[in-house]
Amino acid sequence: MARYFDEEWPKEEELLNIGMKMSKQHKRDRMNKAFCIGNGTSRLGFDLNKLRGKGTIMGCNAIYREFKPDVLVCVDNGIMHEAYQSGIASEIDFYGRNWTKVPALHYEMMLYAGLNLNEVNDVKKQWDGLYENDRGNATEFVMHGSNLSGIVNIIRKDKTRNKEKINKSYSYISWIYDNDRSFSIDDLGDKKDLGWACGPMSGYIAIKKYKANEIYMIGQDLVSETSTVNNIFAGTRNYVPKEQAPTPHVNWIDQWYTLMDWNPDVKFYKVNPDQGKIAEPIKEWQKYEGKNLFYIGYPTLDKRVE
Numbered sequence: 001m002a003r004y005f006d007e008e009w010p011k012e013e014e015l016l017n018i019g020m021k022m023s024k025q026h027k028r029d030r031m032n033k034a035f036c037i038g039n040g041t042s043r044l045g046f047d048l049n050k051l052r053g054k055g056t057i058m059g060c061n062a063i064y065r066e067f068k069p070d071v072l073v074c075v076d077n078g079i080m081h082e083a084y085q086s087g088i089a090s091e092i093d094f095y096g097r098n099w100t101k102v103p104a105l106h107y108e109m110m111l112y113a114g115l116n117l118n119e120v121n122d123v124k125k126q127w128d129g130l131y132e133n134d135r136g137n138a139t140e141f142v143m144h145g146s147n148l149s150g151i152v153n154i155i156r157k158d159k160t161r162n163k164e165k166i167n168k169s170y171s172y173i174s175w176i177y178d179n180d181r182s183f184s185i186d187d188l189g190d191k192k193d194l195g196w197a198c199g200p201m202s203g204y205i206a207i208k209k210y211k212a213n214e215i216y217m218i219g220q221d222l223v224s225e226t227s228t229v230n231n232i233f234a235g236t237r238n239y240v241p242k243e244q245a246p247t248p249h250v251n252w253i254d255q256w257y258t259l260m261d262w263n264p265d266v267k268f269y270k271v272n273p274d275q276g277k278i279a280e281p282i283k284e285w286q287k288y289e290g291k292n293l294f295y296i297g298y299p300t301l302d303k304r305v306e
Contacts, residue, residue: 032055032210033212034055034056034057034215035057036199036218036220037057037063037218037219038218039060039061040232040278041219042273043219046301050306054305055214056071057069058070058071058202058205060072060073060198061073061074061198062236064088070092071092071210072089072095073202074096074198075196076198078131078238080099080144081144081174082131082238084142084174089182090177090178090180093181096142098144098186099142099182100186101141101142101176102141104135107173130171132171132173132174133174136177138176141175141176142173188209197252199255200252200256200259207263212266213265215267215268215269216269216271216301217256217268217269217270218301221278222253222282223278224277228244228246229241229242230247253282253285257288261288264292265292269301270295273298279295
């Protein structure tokens with residue numbers, strides 16, 4: 001029986017639509033996405049599990065406490081060692097600032113700087129904290145130290161502020177576990193550690209190491225909607241108090257700007273809430289708007305990862 005065009009065309013059109021859909025899907029798959037997850041409050045309510053399998057999930061600092069990303073980036077001493085000692089670096093890639101592994105035979109020399117026993121005991125009296133995991137059979141360790149001194153504003157529980165003089169010393173030591181997947185940011189190659197904040201640093205690593213050509217900035221709020229710090233983990237260990245004033249955002253803006261400038265072929269998507277200060281375009285980034293910088297909302301992100 002002869003088949004007429006008007007009978008066959010709907011079938012051909014359906015096949016064509018399927019082909020077009022598959023072509024678009026393949027194009028999306030070729031885009032190497034990275035989701036750089038900060039800890040600004042705008043990401044509360046968004047299910048990060050939606051991102052699994054859709055690209056490389058780059059987590060910042062204490063995010064590991066509630067969600068396991070594909071890669072964890074930490075840049076401050078306390079949170080670096082807290083995260084490492086949790087065992088997370090035996091499960092996923094972990095990047096730390098100056099994360100230099102040292103043979104165990106150097107332990108006492110580095111910790112006590114060649115002091116004799118009596119001197120060591122005197123130093124310990126002034127020591128405010130030694131944070132160290134169990135050595136076990138480890139043959140390497142990473143060590144960081146810090147000394148805080150000067151006049152600071154202490155925020156009390158009743159929200160009063162008092163100026164006090166402090167002089168506190170801390171040492172952080174992590175013995176390297178079996179199945180270790182930790183790296184120093186310096187290991188990335190052509191550029192040494194830039195000293196960047198954790199959010200922009202996660203973007204740099206995503207591009208440099210994981211070859212991302214689409215960066216989604218989630219929870220990278222930059223500003224606060226309130227008169228206090230904008231961070232989900234404020235008030236917890238290794239974080240500032242909830243009552244602290246917002247962190248100045250000039251460095252974050254400058255560092256993301258630099259990353260956009262260095263990588264004109266990479267698309268940056270800042271994921272914003274529907275309204276508020278966090279949703280406002282960053283005036284310092286106007287040069288890149290519509291070129292390699294785009295602002296999208298969470299509904300759009302949902303569609304891109306469905």
